[in-house]
Structure formats: structure tokens, C-alpha cells
Amino acid sequence: MSFGKGCHLHLVDGSAFIFRAYHALPPLTRKSDGLPIGAVAGFCNMLFKFVEDNAGADAPTHVAVIFDHSGKSFRNDIYSEYKANRPPAPEDLRPQFPLTRDATRAFNIACLEVEGFEADDIIATLARQADEAGGRVTILSSDKDLMQLVGGGVEMLDPMKNKRIGVEGVEEKFGVGPDRVVDVQALAGDSVDNVPGAPGIGIKTAALLINEYGDLDTLLERAEEIKQPKRRQTLIENADQIRVSRELVKLDDQMELDVSFEDFELNDPEPDTLLTFLAEMEFRTLTNRVAGKLGLDAPEIAQPEVSNAPAAVEMPAIDPEKYEWVKDMDALSAWIDRAYARGYVAFDTETTGLDEMIVDLVGISMAVEPGEACYIPLTHKSSQADDLFGGSDLAEGQLPLDQVIAALKPMLEDPAILKIGQNMKYDAKILARYGVNVAPIDDTMLMSYAQNAGLHNHGMDKLSEVYLSHTPISIKSLLGTGKSAITFDRVPLEDAVKYAAEDADITLRLWQILKPRLHSERVTRVYERLERPLVPVLSQMEMTGIKVDREVLSRMSNAFAQKMAGYEAELHGIAGRDFNVQSPAQVGEILFGEMELPGGKKTKTGQWSTPADVLEDLATEHPFAARVLDYRQLQKLKSTYTDALQDHIHPETGRVHTSYSQTGANTGRMASTDPNLQNIPVRTEEGRRIREAFIAPEGTKLISLDYSQIELRILAHMAEIDALKKAFRDGHDIHAMTASEMFDVPLDEMTPDIRRQAKAINFGVIYGISGFGLARNLRIPRSEAQGFIDRYFERFPGIRKYMDTTIEFAKEHKRVETLFGRRIHTPEIGAKGPQAGFAKRAAINAPIQGTAADIIRRAMIRMPDAIAKLPAKMLLQVHDELIFEVEENAVDEVIETVRHVMEGAAEPAIKLDVPLVVDAGVGMNWAEAH
Template identity: 80%
Template sequence: MGLAFGKGCHLHLIDGSAFIFRAYHALPPLTRKSDGLPIGAVAGFCNMLFKQVEDNKGPDAPTHVAVIFDHSGKSFRNDIYDKYKANRPPAPEDLRPQFPLTRDATRAFNIACIEIENFEADDIIATLARQADEAGGRCTIISSDKDMMQLVGGGVEMLDVMKNRRIDREGVEEKFGVGPERVVDVQALAGDSVDNVPGAPGIGIKTAALLINEYGDLETLLDRAEEIKQPKRRQTLIDNRELIEVSKRLVKLDTHMDLDFTLDDFEVREPEPEALLGFLSEMEFRTLTKRIADNLGVEPPAPKEVAETEEAQPVEAIPFEPESYECVSDAAALERWIDKIYGRGWVAVDTETTGLNEMTADLVGISLCVEAGEACYIPLAHRANAGDDLFADDTLADGQMQMENCLDLLRPMLQDPSILKIGQNMKYDAKIFARYGVNVAPIDDTMLMSYAMNAGVHNHGMDTLSQRYLDHTPIPIKSLLGTGKSAITFDKVPVEEAVKYAAEDADITLRLWQLFKPQLHRKKVTTVYETLERPLVPVLAEMEMNGIKVDRDTLSRMSNAFAQKMAGLEAEIHEMAGETFNVGSPKQLGEILFDKMGIEGGKKGKTGAYATGADILEDLAAEGHDLPARVLDWRQLSKLKSTYTDALQTHINPDTGRVHTSYSIAGANTGRLASTDPNLQNIPIRTEEGRRIREAFVADEGKRLISLDYSQIELRILAHIAGIETLQQAFKDGHDIHAMTASEMFDVPLDEMTPDIRRQAKGINFGVIYGISGFGLARNLRIPRKEAQGFIDRYFERFPGIRAYMDETVKFAKENTYVQTLFGRKINTPEINAKGPHAGFAKRAAINAPIQGTAADVIRRAMIRMPDAINGLPAKMLLQVHDELIFEVDEAAVDDTIKVVRDVMESASLPAVKLDVPLLVDAGQGANWAEAH
């Protein structure tokens, strides 16, 4: 042992639980390859510990260190208040087995590991911090937990390592409005919903700080509560005195625990290589094991042999070495790489650009990889003086290839049908190359391979895939570009830094491809990938580049009309309220509705403000209250104005005069496409104003827009999958399905059908597909809940096949943790066996996924066949919106195009799936989208 703890010593107390939860939520799920044990949080925890050890050099380094954990189970605070922490949900299933492993990890790093039964980590930290301060040393608490801010002061401070921010006395005052010695008083008043500390109802941090600053401390405030002028606040403090005093006992940390260890036991010790590397190797953390072995100057242990399993096989354990990547700056070097590519027959390709919008971003460089660990970057447009704002200009940095020269050499290879080009989200790179006159084909896409295998399990971004399947964290782009207003574009990154980042992307992509390609077959999704995912990439790329023309004048006029209409509604709302207020403020609206107007049913949230979400306003409107109905109208106009008539104008490409949306193939678990920048799939069509927005989407001169839309495709697929003969027959006979359902359910002959009864049946037909509850249907149809539930019960009586389908689908999902579309697309349902509120949502998703997914597959199949079908016609496919395709066509070719497109769409399921019901497609045409739809 060294010197006893005292002056000159520096104690670091690490909040272990905070590290675990940060690691768990920040990283994708990860399982040990050999046995499937969840280890994602342990991996993150080890990285954070290693960073602590690494960063703690120099004058600020700790002389003593310990990691403090919460002991599982209750603490003494539950004896003070039995509801303490009662609201906290249990730890996630896959996190529980990782708790003991984090303790093992701490000991493996040779760091003191502390937890005490019946006490929380905060109390142990509080006691040790006091002891360190009293002994004349310093103490840094590594946590951002607000509950520990009461300990700051003297020789004690906090450090939030995620933000690299020290929290001293000023930091505490900024957070709580009072100094550390009064934090418990403010917390006792404000309470804490997370820990179920009651506090004083309706008093938040700001008000609490105001009161404590005015009266000095909590006890004085409570003794003099009668003097407070605001009647509501005064009464709250008088009525809740006992609860507030209990709250203070709950939030005050115990700084005088009896501990059977001393600060001297925490002296910093070097890790013992054998113990630490043995633990990391046991966890199968290949990259971290190598990093730490290098750091300790020892050989890493041989990787643990892993048996072949159905799950992800480890790619050859070749280390990532950014320093070894090559910077290609002349033709001779590039030709050597092209020879390598022809020798192999494939290459991973990635582009670096100045932005995320493929239609406006400029190409900055290209990276290539042919063998895992061997990659290069070809810089093309990095700027000289980029880091120097004062002298920055457009001069190119030295040591780069000339753009045309490089593309002329690469073009034959990138277009060569014998060379496979592998990308991660290849649609982006293909569009960039297309704008530079290179048509990349054929392709493979690791993002789409992951999506075909793992839709519903995790997202499919490269960072997630690299961490999950390669156990490697890629260089973060933020480390090169920065964030916020000071962020730079990639052309301003120095070439030597760009090489490491960009070449690594190609290296990761190749390794993922080597890993995923053989798994497609084992997971039985090769057909899905080859027929529904991969061939869609060039189709969407072409559609996105075509774009759709948008008339800026129409949008401006609508924007003004919406503004006038909103002003009129505001005047009406103010008149009803009897005063002016900000209609866009949920807080002010709540006070008007529930305090001033005295409408019943107001519920306050954690902030003390009334909830005024759309569902609450809809319920009030259904009860006959006019003001909430007007506010709903105002909100809808406000959303249309901000999201569409105003924002769409900013999306018009200055070069093409068109809007170029971007479709995400892997965006939704079911196979539906998502549209972004701008999102054209959310334009409401049920309201007149929403329909009017479509008037701004126009055809070019001499052309028409045509729209072809599957009629009730999901109901048709339900009739087929669930084998409901009455529905199947109705579709075959071309009956009005909603009227037929209404007739069946309400015993109303078809010739006596009213629009209102049909509307209700339509609501039920579509609601049932989405697993709607009586509550949801009541809100949609604005009818009493009991009546709505009666409708649903009667529906299942009349169509028993639907209930049977639902039960069988849920049973299959629970046994297999996935469901399937008719075309074999797997939609994973990992939450299906969960308990609690997620269970209902997971069941509804499982029931709906085969129907919605099959419909999505049908339209994908139609889109993939479309380019060949319309080849030779003066027509371009522009948009896909759910079940609708929009084309721009020469006026003379409208009828021919509609016929061809309709044939493709109506036969899209064949030959793979023959449906028991016909698919019908409605067609329309016009000068704009509203006319055509």
C-alpha cells in the first residue's frame, strides 16, 4: 500500500449503474457468438472503463478509484415511503444477465467494486465523498445524476463523461436555481416522478427554487406557508406538508454510512494482463482485447474457437488498422486497384460527398475494398486551407486525382456486368455516380441483406451492423465534421484523416457482405432479397432522380389562404373562449378549456400543465364541445401550412424545378417504403385542404399526370389469407365491399343503405385489419365506446374466419418470433412474448404485418417490372404513395400507358402467388395530382 489518503490525493467515484444503462441504451443489442448470451451493455461498460483508465493521466489523474453499484432489491427508503421507486419498470430481459458481468469486468480491470445491501450507490458515494473531503483530498464523482448534485462543494465536484463537462457549484445553481446545500429542499418540493418521490403537487423546479431563495430553507418556508400570496400555492404547501417532509428524507443522501472499508483500499492499481485479457477473451470482445493487449504491451490471447451456428459467423478476425489504408492519388495506383478488382470479380464501393441530398451533394472521394483489411481512398475534391476560415478558398489540396481522369478509369469497371459492386445503402452511391455519368451495375447491398434477414430486430445502418456483427465501432463522422453551426462538409476534412474514415467504410461493407451473403440462404430469405429488395434499388433511384414538378405559385397562394383561414378560426376560438390567448400553446389552451370554461376530463401531466393532445380534443369534440373542434381544425391547417405549403417550397431543386423525395427501402419492418425530404406519403387525403395540396404537384407542359391505385388491396389480401368466402365472393362479383359488410352486420338491405351506415362499416373494415380496439373505433366514428365494441363483436360473429386468422397468426408469432408475407418476407416480432403494455401493440403488429407486408410486396413487384413494361412509351414513373403509383406521360400516350400499367399492377402477384380474389386498380389522369387521383 502507498500513502494513507489525505492532502494531495484525488478520489474518483464511478456511478456503475449509470455506466451500465448508458451503455445498454447507446449501443445495439449484441450477443456472444458462441452461446447467444447478451453482452452489448458489458461491451459498452468495458469501453467506458477503459476510456476512464486511458484518459486519467497527468495532474488531474486519480490516486484512488472505485466503481459503486446499486444493490438489487429495496433500500431503507422503502421503509420511509413504501411507494418509493414503485413506478420503475423491471430491467429489460436481456440486460439482467449482464449486471453480474459488469461487476466481473470491474474486478478484471483491477478496480475496487463496491455494493452494499439495503443502500443505494448514491449513499455510498455520498459517504466516501465526505470522507475524502474531510481528509483534505479531492473527490470527483463520475456521474450526471442530479440526485448527487447536493454533494458538490469544497473538494467535491462531478464529471459528466458523456458531455465531458465538469459540474461545480455554478453548474448546480444553473440546474436547480440554488446552491448545493439547498438542492434537497428544492427536490423535496418538486418531487421526482421517476423515483416516485411525491413532492408538492403542481410545484416544479423553478417555482421550488423561487420559494427556497425567498424563505431561506424548506423548514422556514413550511412554517411561514400562510404568508404566501398565491392561494393555490399556499394551500398546496399547507395540505402537503407531511408528504414534502417525507420527500426531503427520501432525496437526502446518507453521508455517514458505516463502511467496512477505507479510502486507502481504493488506491489505483495497474490491471493484471492475464486476468483482464482472460475476461475480455471469455466475452469474445475481439477488438477491445486487441486494443488493451497493445496498450499493456502484451500478446492478445488466441481467439476463442466458436462453433458454426445459425447466427452470424465471425468474419476472419483481421484487425481494423486505419493507418494501413492506402491513399490513391495517381492513375498508376488506381490501375493497380482495378487489376485487383478484376482478379477478384467484386469490390466494395463507397462515396464521400458534401451532403446527404444525392441530388445536390458533390462528390469528394471514392473508397474501394477487395479484401478484408485492405482498402483505399481516392481523394478528388478536398479543399486546401479548409481548416482556416480566414484564408479558405476553392483551391484543391495537393495529392489528389483529377475527377474526370479518375471517373474515366473507374467507369468501365463500375458498369461492367462481370464485376459485382457491393455497397451499404447502394441507392445513395448509385445516384451520386449517375449524376457524374456512371451507371453502376450489378450491385449487392448489405443494408438490404440485413433488412431481409432481420426486419424488426434492429436497424440496418452501417454503425449498428458493424458493432453488432463485427464487434467494431467505426470512426464517428462527427469526429471529422463536428456538429451544429460549426460543422464542416467532407471536402474540408484533411485528406489524411479522410483516408482512415472513408476506406474503413468500404472495409466494413466488404466484411458485412462476406458475412451476410451465405446467411441469406440459411435464413431462407434469398428469394425475398433477390426478387423484392435488390432489383428495387435502380427503379427507385431513377424515380427519385425524375422527381415531380411542383408549382411554387400554387403553394404560395395556398399558404396565404391557410393563414387567412387560421386567422378566422383564431377569431372564432377567442370569441368562444371570451378572451384572446395563444391557440398554439397547449398550456394556455388547457387553462382555457379546463379552468376557465370548466369542461370536465382535464388531466395534468408531469409539468403541471393539462394534456391537450389530439385524442383528448377529439373526445371533447365528440361530446359536442365546439372550441376543441375548432382548435383541431386550426391545428390541421397549421400543420398543412408548415409541413407542406411552406416547407415544400424549400425542397424544390433549383436546377430541375422539381421535388426529389428519397425512398427508404429498409424503413418499415413490413416492407412498406418510407419517403423523406420531403415525406410525400403523409399528405392527408380525407380533408379538402389536404387534397388541395396535391394541386401543387403538376405535369410539365404537353404532359399529364396519371395515378393508378390498388382498390382496397389490404381487405382483398385479408379475404384471401383468412379464407373468408363471403368477402372473396363479393370481391369477385365486384360488389361495394363496405356496403356489403354493412348489410351483413346491420341487417340493412343493400338498396336501403345510407352513406352513414356505409361509413361506419368502412371504419370497421379498415379498423379490424389494424387490430383496432372498441376505444379506437369509438373515437374514429365519434360514437359511444359501448356501441363501437358491439360493432366489433358482431363483425367477428359474421366473419369468424377473421378471428381464427388473428388467433393463428399470434400463436405462430409467439412460437417463431416472426410472421411472414405470402411472398416469404420475414417480419420479426421480438416483443411478441413480452408482458405489459407492449404486448397488445406487438400482437396487433403481428396480425397486421402479413397483410400490410403482402400488399407492400405486391406493389414492389409491380414497380420492379414497370421500367421494362413502359419502355418505349413517353412515360416516367415519379412517385409511389402506399398503394398508388404516379406517372408523367405525354398527353397522346395517356390511355396506352394506363392500360400497360394497370396490367402490370393487377397481375403483380403472379406467378409466385395466385390470389383467390382479383386485384383491381383504379386509374385517373389530370394536369395535377389532385385531378389524377
């Protein structure tokens, strides 16, 4: 067909696909010859998803994948240092580049690259030509450099976020329209591509200048008029460099390309060609999936005689139409028999919500073989049931809940049958409320976390896309969103069967892939000793909960409200007029518009911005800023804790039941949600008071046991700092010792202020604090703060050596490790610009924080057996602290027992060079105990 009106061209940024695929998947090699193929596998999965998703009115009629040609481009002739700071492509990625071109052609999609030009120039030229011919263009990329092309019939689509980027999206990103993006980029430069730009001018300032002067040439001609001296000087002195930068960032849309749009017409893949390529790559799962889609038999893929990699798992295509709806007890018995015959079963629960302590069980799904799954609906409502008047008529074709639980309970509790789930803690807690103790278990979410922390999230949808090239049925498509959303018991049974059984099927498939990889990735001990055994411990803690006094919270809310009213009156008095304290724009207008204080910045809408860091800088000099901070802090405490916590008190238990996520942080630290009890502020008196509402029932006490300075102790061990190790072994005040070493102050002459500075440095260094950050913490000049940090490294050179060695390891292996073998991947470690600093700080801190997290996990796993015969319950974990509820007459014995477990938790796996010390406290509430 001739290209014109009604045609829709998709231009795929092939290089972006390749690098995203490379970083999203763990390393993968072809079993027959060891060829690296991880990026090719991810790239093929993306292409297959692209082909599958392109249907309907918005589907493309033409498509091309555009690649960067290896070697330099014409921009290197303009500026020799262009992209000079980019590291070479990873060794295992280089041989995969040509294979991605082969893959594109195997999918019967046109691909294009031109020597001396970048992919962006080809995309620019084709987009212009297609737009001029009257067609539509969609550029599949999130690359900001392509945003200058948006407008007319051209838009962008971020394929990972499924987010369309039009003119408004460009304006949101750059502060200018697409026609002025080049001008802004020329001023701001680009550290990733080594485009120099104007020193000291970022995107926001550049947009401000371009919007004021109209375009770059006018700005440079009238640079003398700019009021700010530094900005004026920068533009005058660097005018030529800015013009060169413009040539570097402007895309060439006038290339002579030896192609026609007829070459890009969208055609179905040629089955033999595609399946042969996938089989040659030994992509078994994707080969089977594509063959199933085409209605053909998958070609045979030979198994190598010897391989250290996990055995491939042959799986049929996922077909929700084939799942069984279990309608009678005989059918259920047959599935239970199959589970016993197999020795394992994947299962999942469907419920009316997400709070395991109050939701109702709606149904249970099971799978025993890939493609063979069922759903047992239990409490779905009929379409005639009337919510308004509490109607609960059950839909037909379901089994009685109590009979199903009775039938499943022996199998779910049988130690000979492995129960496999995705986030098993949730399902185990649901069934525990029905008297079923699910064990033993395997959890695919935790298997992924042990292998891939730092690479991607570990939800089932993500794992299904990564490992199965399959997008599961969306829960939103069944429940809807917003006010019109329904609960799962209102989903029609035909749809529920497909959705629920698919979850069990996918979970089983993921288990068959991920389980063997624990061994090949050498993280079996992390999963088996730190992750899997923690599930029942957390389940029990969460179901126990902690008692909360609603009246105490209510009184605090009232007190906070009164104090906020006082602050509000005080602020009105300072300002000399009434205003809305909760409006950042009005606060900013008073600070920067009326009081004319320094440091003000305006948002894109022209309003003053008042983030906490700006107010903190002003607070040392002006009482208005300090009082705004005080007001906001009280407002957060009131809304987030004293008000919201009341809603989380369980109506039957009178307790708050938080939920812990084992995968909440890459380092192994756990996250607490619904409500979050790990972020209650403790640095202010008001924040500490919130813990008074967490109480011990009559006849009991709360005890808190907290590791003392555990991360500093781990740092002393890992970095081999003899002075710190000796101080910890001798039981010295580590902050006073550090201050004495750094400032040459004898211990008997130590002042609280000097010790406070040393404490800030000790903890700051662990997190890679900068001179700027330390200056803000201590409220001292930046130069003085940097001097403290420099002196610290002079006195403790081993710490600098540890940091350098850790970063070097991270760059080489794309990961760091804790002392217990936990792997934290660091895919951003080679990044340039601001991201580089963040990635390095994270890599330095992760082994320390992760080792501390591993130690307290080991303690928690041993705790149930240790306190089994004592009248005590473990209630909460808050990073380095454990909280227990204990009968009054057993407090001392429990403290002694728990302290022994916690202080010895690292052993026998690791013998630390420094002792672990645990501080204990007792009280009628959490505030007293801590």
C-alpha cells in the same frame, strides 16, 4: 489511494447493461458447443467501450459494476406480490448471467452483488458513502428508480445516449426534486415492478400533489382537504397501500457492505487474463481489437469441425493512420487492379451535402481487404480559398475529377466486380450524375435491415458498434455544427483521408460479417428479392422526380393565408378579445381559464396544454375548439407543403426529387423525405388541393394505380375469414357487407352512416384500435364503440384467433413474419404497462402491413422491364399507390400493363385466397388522377 476529495467513483448498473446487450444483438451461440453468448458479447463490447472512453479530466479513479442477485429481496417480505408479474428471464439468457460476472473480472473491474438486496440498494449505499467521503459519483444507468440518489456529488449518466442526468433532469422526469422522487413514485406506483401505488394517480398528478402539500406524510394527513372527490377518496382508502409502496421504492442506502473503496481502484486489464477469457468465449473480432489495443498478438481460437453458423472473419484492428492517400494515377491504377484481383470492392463517396441531386463530389474511398483502404480526394479547397468571393483554389495532392471518373467507370460498371456500400442508393445517384452506372451492388444497410428490423437502426455507426465494437470517426468532429459548420470540401486532407477511408474499411468488414448471416438467419430471399433489386428502381424514380407548378403552390399559400386570417378574426370574436392564435398557452387560457371548459391540463411551467386530441374532444361541443383545429390544419398545410415544397423544386429540372428510405419502417414500408410526399393529407378539401400542384408536362398525363383495400384482403387471407374472402372474390362492397353482418341490416337498406361506422371498424381493427380510439373517430360514446368492436369479433372470430396466435408467436420467437419471409423483431412484446398494448398492436399489424409493403415492392421491381418499351416513367410510390407520367396516346396501354403487374405481384411466391384489385385514375395533375 484513500478515497476522498478528487476521487471519482463510477457505479455501473450491470443488469441494465446485460438486458440492453441481450435485446440489441441477434441470438449468438459459441460455435464449439452451442452455448448462448449474445448478451455476453454485447456486454463485453460495452465494457471495452467504457474502458476506451474513460480518459481526460472526467475519468473515474474508482469503478464497480453492480449486479442484481438472483432470488427474492427484502421487498418481497414487505409486499409478497413485488415484481410478481415479471416474466422469467429468457431461457437463452440465464446461462449468460454468471459469464457477465466473469467478463467484468476479466476486464479487471470490481463487481458486486448481495443476496437479499437489489443492485439499486448497493448503488445507493456506495453513492452515499462516496459522497460523504468528499468524492464524486457517476451512476451509469438510465433507471428512473436511481434518480432519487441524484444531488450533491452524485449524478447519473445514460451511457447509450451519453446524456448526463442531474437535479434538473430529475425534475424534468418527475416534476419534483430528487428528495421527493420516492413520494411521487409511492403515489404513482410502478406496473413493471408491481408496486401498487394509488389507483388512478400517475406521475403528473402525484407531482402536483407533492408540490402542493410538501411531502407524502403531510398529503395523507390532509387528504380530507382535497377538492376532487375521486382523488380524495383514492388517497384516503389506499393510504396504507401507498405507505407500503413508499417502502418498496425507497432504496436502502444503509447496507453493511464487506468492501472498501480501495477494492474499486481503476486498474488496466491484465492482458493474459482478458485475452484468455475473450478467446474462450470465441469473440474473434473483439479479441483481435483488444490485442491490437494492447500491442499484442491475439491468441488462436480453434475453429469447430462442423458448424451451421457463418464462418468467423479474422480482421486486423482498425487503424486510420494506415490508410493510403491516393495522389497520382499510378496509385489509383494499383487500387483498381486490386479490386479486379479480389472481385469486389467496398467504396464510398464524400460530397458537399446530403441532397444527391445538387451536391458536388469531393472524393471517393475504396477498400479491398480489412485494414487496407484508401481515399482519392478530388475537389477539396485549399485553406486560402475564399468563400466570400467565390474562390475555389483546390488543395494540393489531388487528382483531376474527370480523369478519376474515367479510370473508375469501367470497374464500377463491370458486372464481374461487386461494388459494396452502406446505403448504396446515395452513392449510385451521385455517380449517375457523372455518367457512371454502378452495378452490381451489395448494401450492408439493407443486409442489416433484412436481419434486424425492429432491433436497432441500420446506420453505419450503429452497425460498427454492434458488430465491430468500434466507434467510427464522427463527421461532426470534422464539420462542426450550427452556423460555423463547414462542408466536406473544406476538411483538411489529412483528416479527410482517415475519415473517408475508415468508412470504406468498416463497410467491407460489415459485409464480410453480414453477408453469410443472410443465409444462417434465413432471410436471403428477403434481401435478394425485395431489397437489393429495389435500389436501382428507386434511384431512377428519385432522379426522374415529379413536375411541380410553383405558381399553383404560391396561389394556394396566399389563399391559405387569407383563410387563416378569417379564422383568426372569427376566433377573436368568439373569445371577445385579441390573442395570439399560434400560442397554445393563450388558446388554453381562453378555453380552460376563461371559458372553463373541461379536460384542461397544465404543463410543468403552469401553462395550459392544448394538444390535438384534447381539442378534438372539445370540438364536438364548442365552435372555438373546432376553429382552432381548422386554423392549425391550414397553418401546417401552408408551412409544410405550399411554402416548403417551393424550396424543393430543383432549379434545373423544375421537379421535386424526393428520397425514399427502404429502412424507414420496421414493417418494410418505405419512408419519403426531403420532401415527404407520403403524408400529404387527403381527408380534407385543402389537403387534396395540394396534389393539384403536382402536374404532368405538356403532352403527357399522370396516372395513379392504387391497391384497393389491400390490407383487409391480406387479413382475410391470413386469418382465414371465409365471409370476407367470399365478399372479396364476389366483388362486393366490403364495408357494406361488414355493416350488414354486424348490424343485421340488409344491403338494400344500408345507409351511408352505418357503412361509415363499419369502414372505421374494418380499418381500425387492423391497427388494434381501442374502444376509446374508435369513439373518437366516430364521435360516439365509448361504450357504444366498444360494443361495435365486441360484435365485430363475435361475427368474425377468426380475426381474434389470428391476433391471439400472432401475439403468442411473437412472445415465443421475439419476432413476426410476413407471407414473404420478412422478419420484424418485437423485443418489447413482453413489456408491462402502456408499452405492452402498443407492442401487441404493432405485432398484430406488422405481418399485414409488411406483406402489403412486400407486394408493392415486388410490383415496383418488375415495373422497369414491364414498361421499358412504353412512353412512361414511374415517379412516386405512396404506400399502396404508384404514380406514372405517360404520353397521352399510351395511357390505356400503360394502365393495362401496370395493373397486370400489380395485381399479379404476389405470385408465384404466394397464391392469395382473395384477388388483388387495382384502381386506376388519369389526370393533368395528381389530384385528378387519384
